[in-house]
Amino acid sequence: MSETMSKIKIRKAVFPAAGLGTRFLPATKAIPKEMLPVVDKPIIQYGVEEAVAAGCEQIIIVTGRGKTVIEDHFDISFELEHQLESRGKHDLLALARQISNLGSIAYIRQKEAMGLGHAVLMARDLVGDEPFAVILPDDVIDATRPCLQQMIEVFDDVQSSILATQVVEGPAISAYGVLDCQPTAKNPRVMEVKNLVEKPKPASAPSKNAIIGRYILTPRIFDVLEKTPLGAGNELQLTDAIRNLLQYEKVYGYRFEGKRYDAGDKLGFLQATVQFALERGDLGPEFRNWLKQLPL
Numbered sequence: 001m002s003e004t005m006s007k008i009k010i011r012k013a014v015f016p017a018a019g020l021g022t023r024f025l026p027a028t029k030a031i032p033k034e035m036l037p038v039v040d041k042p043i044i045q046y047g048v049e050e051a052v053a054a055g056c057e058q059i060i061i062v063t064g065r066g067k068t069v070i071e072d073h074f075d076i077s078f079e080l081e082h083q084l085e086s087r088g089k090h091d092l093l094a095l096a097r098q099i100s101n102l103g104s105i106a107y108i109r110q111k112e113a114m115g116l117g118h119a120v121l122m123a124r125d126l127v128g129d130e131p132f133a134v135i136l137p138d139d140v141i142d143a144t145r146p147c148l149q150q151m152i153e154v155f156d157d158v159q160s161s162i163l164a165t166q167v168v169e170g171p172a173i174s175a176y177g178v179l180d181c182q183p184t185a186k187n188p189r190v191m192e193v194k195n196l197v198e199k200p201k202p203a204s205a206p207s208k209n210a211i212i213g214r215y216i217l218t219p220r221i222f223d224v225l226e227k228t229p230l231g232a233g234n235e236l237q238l239t240d241a242i243r244n245l246l247q248y249e250k251v252y253g254y255r256f257e258g259k260r261y262d263a264g265d266k267l268g269f270l271q272a273t274v275q276f277a278l279e280r281g282d283l284g285p286e287f288r289n290w291l292k293q294l295p296l
Contacts, residue, residue, distance in 0.1 A: 010056060010131055010148075012056060012058045012132040013056040013058075013133040013134070013148070014042065014133065015059065015060065015061045015062065015130060015137055016119035016120065016136065016259075017044060017063050017067060017137055018063055018113055020113065020248065023035025024036065024266070024269075027275055028223065030281075033068070033264065034070060035120065035125065036269070038273050039277050043137050044137040045073070045099070046140045047136075047139075050146045051133060051135060051148055052102050053146045053148075054148035056105065057103060057128070058104045058105075059105045059106070059214060060108065060127065060232075061107050061108075062109075062110050062120075063107055063121045064113065074105050074162045075104065087119055102229075108126060109121060111131070113222070114236055115236040115239040116235075116236075117227075117235065117237050117240065118235065118236040120134055120238055121226065130219060132216070134213075134216075135210075135215075136213025138213060138265075139212050140272050141261070142258055142259045142272075142275065142279075143256065145257070145258075147157055147256045147260075150257060151254055154190055158190070158250070160252055161245065161249070161250075161252070161253070162251075163252075164213070164214035164254055164256050165191070165213050165256075166209075167209065167210075168208055170202065170226040173200065173210060175212065177211040177239045178196070178199075178200055178208075178209065179198070179206065179207055179209040180196070180207060181194060181209060181253050182194065184252075191255070192252055194289055195243065199238075215243075218249065218278050221241060225241045261275070268289045
């Protein structure tokens with residue numbers, strides 16, 4: 001890695017958000033999955049807030065047909081703000097303005113759903129020649145320090161691509177990309193990646209370290225993506241490209257501190273909703289008392 005690259009901070013975060021969200025039909029027939037609320041906040045907003053808290057200055061959202069409501073959500077709503085102000089609802093007004101002031105947000109359209117790797121490649125012109133983050137909105141992470149902030153601190157040290165990982169036990173490992181990796185001497189949470197195996201059988205999984213939806217990638221990934229053939233589902237797979245990236249530079253896994261919820265799965269969505277509601281000062285005590293009364 002060049003000296004120039006070592007001085008560049010992670011300024012941009014890419015959010016692939018062009019998927020159809022079929023696991024949440026019929027709700028997602030007209031509403032983007034990314035806009036489904038966990039308590040009272042859309043799934044995607046949790047990721048955007050995480051990126052901003054980690055120091056990202058520009059959010060790049062890769063959208064598709066029927067996703068304009070995402071743009072409306074992060075935009076200024078003059079009518080709503082005027083109504084709230086005229087009615088003296090200053091707390092709600094501040095909340096509405098906070099959303100539109102989260103940061104600089106750019107959008108690019110993915111005309112065909114050709115995989116996660118293709119979605120990342122679509123952001124090339126907006127990212128430019130600098131390392132960047134990728135956040136999958138489905139993965140909502142509850143952490144004292146934002147997961148992406150933890151990863152950026154690792155990037156500052158290793159100056160290489162970073163993949164967020166979590167330990168997955170038993171048969172569930174077969175639902176993930178899994179790292180063949182070796183922990184570094186300096187930090188056992190940081191692992192040098194030797195290979196990536198997509199959805200292995202439990203008996204053949206190279207480790208328990210599953211890849212989840214947070215990445216820091218060097219700009220070389222774009223050239224690699226362009227040369228990577230279509231993979232599973234006739235789509236351009238990001239995992240395939242990262243495996244090819246290993247030919248040129250080191251890649252590391254990082255076992256982050258925090259709790260990840262797969263909000264793209266119905267059970268994970270419900271778990272996230274319950275947990276985040278319990279943590280709310282205005283909802284938690286009453287909600288907890290109600291849960292205790294359920295005949296479970």
